Amino acid sequence: MNSEENEFVSCPYCWEQIEIAVERIPGNQEYTEDCHVCCRPILFHVDIGEAGDCCISTTMDE
Ligand SMILES: [Zn+2]
Known part of the structure; x- marks a missing residue:
C-alpha cells in the first residue's frame, strides 16, 4: 500500500x-x-486527520 500522495x-x-x-x-x-x-528552504507543516484529510501550511524557514 502506498501511503504517499502528492500535494x-x-x-x-x-x-x-x-x-x-x-x-x-x-x-x-x-x-x-x-x-x-528558487531553492530557498521552506518549512512545511503538515496536519493529517484520522480520515486521511490533509492540511498543509508553508512558512519561511529563518
Ligand atoms: Zn520558491
Missing part, C-alpha cells in the same frame, strides 16, 4: 506552485525542503 502548495518566497509527496500518517509532521524553483 500542491505555494512557495512562500516565489509563490510558485510546487509538488510535494506527503505521507498519509495521522498526526503532525514538520520538515524543511528546498523550493524546486
